[in-house]
Each structure stands twice: as C-alpha cells, then as structure tokens.
C-alpha cells in the first residue's frame with residue numbers, strides 16, 4: 001500500500017483512491033474512503049497539481065533529519081480536493097519572507113536516506129512541491 | 134448500577150530534569166504523595182491505570198504496568214499501560230473513571246510518567262514525531278512544532294488576521310503561562326521567565342516558522358498520580374473529595390486528512406461536548422480550565438473548541454486578558470504545558486493534580502475562586518482528545 005504510493009511517485013505518477021460511492025479522492029490512498037468510509041475504491045492517477053494551503057520553515061529537526069535543516073514542510077490542496085504533506089522546493093529564507101499560501105505547485109517524488117524508525121527500511125520518499133506559474 | 138466517582142489524593146513530582154531516576158522510580162515519587170493524602174490502605178487499590186508515551190525510545194522500557202506495580206509495592210494486581218501520545222494518562226484516567234463508575238473496581242490508581250528532557254532534543258523530537266502519521270507526515274521531516282506552525286498559518290488565513298498580528302496575539306499565551314509557571318514550585322520554569330514580554334517571545338529562536346522557542350512547551354521529565362474511588366468510599370476517608378462529573382474522548386486521523394477541521398479542532402469539540410453532556414453542564418458552568426497548550430496557538434484553538442469563545446476570537450481573548458487568573462475564564466493558572474512543563478505521558482493527570490488542588494484551595498500561589506474545573510488533553514495532531522470535568526459538588 002504505502003510503498004505502492006511512493007513507487008508511483010518516484011515513477012512520476014501521483015496516485016489516489018477514488019470512491020465509487022461518493023466520488024471523493026483519498027490521497028495518499030488508505031483502506032477506506034476519507035469521506036464516507038467506503039471500501040469501494042479504485043486507484044486512479046491524479047493531476048499532480050494543486051496549491052499551497054499552509055507551510056512552515058523547520059529549523060529544529062528530529063534525529064535522522066538533522067542534516068536536512070532548514071527545510072520547508074507544506075500542506076498542498078490537490079486540484080482533486082485531497083490535502084497532502086510534503087516539502088516545498090524553496091529555501092527557508094524565501095518561505096519566511098514571502099507569503100506562499102495559494103501559490104500553484106506541481107508534485108514530484110524525491111528519495112532521501114531512510115532512518116531507523118521510518119516504516120520503509122529501504123528508502124524514504126518525500127513528495128516535493130515545485131512552484132509553477 | 135452507576136456510581137458517583139471522586140478523586141482522593143493527588144501527587145506530582147517536580148517537573149524538569151530527572152536523569153537519575155527510572156520511569157518506575159519517578160512514578161513512585163508522585164504515587165507516594167497521592168497515597169499519603171488519601172487515607173487508604175495499599176490493599177484498597179485494586180488496579181493501576183498508567184500512562185506513558187515513549188518509554189521504549191527514551192528508556193528502552195515497555196511492559197511498564199507490572200514494573201510500576203512492583204516498584205510501589207502493589208505486585209499482583211491488574212496494571213495497565215495506556216498510550217495516547219500526550220493524552221496517555223488522560224485516556225488512562227477516563228478508563229479508570231468508567232471502571233469505577235460502572236462497578237468494576239471501587240478504588241484505583243491512575244497516573245503517568247515520561248522522561249523526554251533526559252532523552253535530549255534530537256531523540257525527544259523524533260520520539261514526539263511518532264505521534265504523527267509515520268508514513269505520510271514524518272517522511273517530510275514534520276515535527277510537532279511544525280504541525281502547530283501549519284495550524285497557525287491556517288488560523289491566520291481562516292480568520293483573516295495578518296500573520297505578524299497573530300504572532301503578537303498568541304505570544305500573550307506564553308507570557309501568561311510563564312507568569313504562572315514561574316510561581317508554581319513544581320513547574321520546570323519555577324522562578325524563571327516570570328516577567329517574559331511579548332517581544333521576548335517574538336524575538337526568540339525560530340523553531341518552525343512562525344513559532345519561536347517561547348511559543349513551544351519544553352521537553353520535560355516528570356510523573357503524576359491520582360487515586361480515584363466511588364464517592365461513598367472517598368467521603369468516608371477524606372474531607373474534600375473532588376467529584377468527577379463527566380469525561381469525554383474522541384479521535385481523528387492524520388492532520389492532512391482532517392483538512393479545515395483542524396482549525397476548529399473538531400475532535401476536541403466532540404470530546405468536550407461528551408463531557409459537558411455527562412456533567413449536564415455548559416461552558417458557562419466552568420470556573421477554570423487546564424488546557425493543552427503544547428504551543429501558544431494550541432491554547433487559543435482549545436479555548437474556542439471547548440466553547441469559551443467564538444471561533445476566531447480566542448487569540449483576542451488572551452490578548453484582552455480574559456483567560457488570565459482574574460479574567461472571565463482563567464486558563465492554565467498552574468503554568469500550563471508551556472510554563473509548568475510537558476512530561477507527555479504524565480501531563481493529563483498533572484492537569485487533574487492542578488485542578489484538584491485549586492478546587493480544594495490548595496494551589497496557594499494563585500488566587501482563583503472555583504467550584505468546577507475542566508481539563509483538556511490532546512494527543513498527536515488531534516488523534517486523541519480527552520476532557521474531564523471536576524467539581525466540589527457531587528451533583
């Protein structure tokens with residue numbers, strides 16, 4: 001399940017689960033629809049486009065991520081309605097200076113070294129958000 | 134048959150740094166204070182409900198129920214360990230309360246212990262992040278300050294408050310809670326930061342923008358314990374039982390799956406409403422609140438979701454002094470998590486400790502006349518929510 005999502009993302013595809021009962025898109029997919037709880041789902045490819053709804057420049061990181069600071073974590077609302085968490089492809093300084101909320105982005109996957117507590121022991125994939133006009 | 138439930142003795146260690154003690158040793162200290170003020174025999178205690186969040190990571194310690202029981206001389210009785218992130222001991226408290234209420238036990242011990250200060254910031258930050266979505270939030274390096282930083286920006290957008298203005302408003306939460314924390318002898322910051330200024334909060338080190346170091350609660354070692362029993366059992370043994378009038382609990386999934394609901398903390402609204410309904414009370418009946426101020430913005434949204442202020446008005450309320458000790462609804466007059474400290478698994482029953490002490494007129498560093506109090510503990514990014522209503526009145 002979660003590995004399929006990240007494998008697809010590394011292959012250039014953002015996937016979600018479309019509910020055949022209520023049309024809701026759940027992304028990343030989970031075992032039931034995020035809106036109605038239905039199990040009647042099909043995996044679909046999403047546009048990979050959306051807009052920033054919130055973000056934070058992170059200066060103090062957990063063990064295993066300390067070498068990556070500062071980085072900008074963001075929530076993006078996809079055009080299909082789901083919200084996903086990833087990293088904004090801008091430096092912390094710019095993120096703190098400008099108001100990036102509402103900016104259009106495109107999603108792509110980037111691989112980072114895994115760490116001892118991450119559920120995937122081979123790799124850690126992060127959804128990255130690239131600002132687009 | 135349902136029985137009324139009351140709190141007997143309560144105990145809390147000094148919050149801060151305890152590298153020289155194991156989790157059971159630390160808990161024993163809180164337990165002895167609670168036991169010694171309960172006027173009961175050890176054999177009266179029928180079960181232990183113990184909260185701990187990340188003993189595996191900080192101390193290499195799990196299966197803590199039995200070790201706790203053995204440490205305090207109660208070997209043999211059922212001993213449970215509860216985990217609901219920062220709400221661990223509040224979840225334990227609610228289950229203990231339900232067991233006594235519904236006749237499973239007459240007298241039980243509840244509490245919690247945690248050692249995050251001793252773990253150090255990098256391990257502590259990683260340990261806390263285990264309360265987030267492990268696959269889809271932590272992979273980006275999201276942390277707990279990060280979660281509330283995201284929520285602060287969502288709050289500013291939702292209520293159309295310029296971010297810099299919001300930072301100033303919520304800084305008052307830190308100023309207020311450090312003021313009371315500095316007066317609380319059991320607080321991590323006792324005698325420290327009592328005259329913190331809004332500018333100090335704004336200008337301290339950025340942790341996750343827009344939240345600075347003083348917007349955050351600290352990493353803390355500490356333990357707390359409370360003994361609860363049927364009201365009839367309690368009134369035969371102590372002069373001032375404090376009655377448990379209602380308890381609510383609710384849950385939610387990952388932050389991003391809750392979408393805009395996070396700004397309104399809907400699981401908390403649900404949990405608080407469950408507690409109010411059971412107590413047959415409304416927010417107007419509450420005299421004092423001990424809420425989950427893990428970050429300044431967290432206290433603001435808590436006071437809204439619990440019904441003390443309209444949505445979007447919580448930040449104004451603290452700035453106007455409405456949540457100070459002399460305000461219309463005092464919030465965290467013991468220093469809260471920000472001023473008192475946040476030993477995660479011990480935090481819920483430490484809130485109960487302060488509430489009970491205050492209702493008995495024993496919280497002598499702050500003057501508030503109160504008959505009814507509510508506690509509010511949040512685990513994760515709204516994954517686990519618990520509210521408890523306590524009163525000097527049985528009904």
Ligand SMILES: [Zn+2]
Nearest residue numbers: 019022033036
């Ligand atoms: Zn559905």
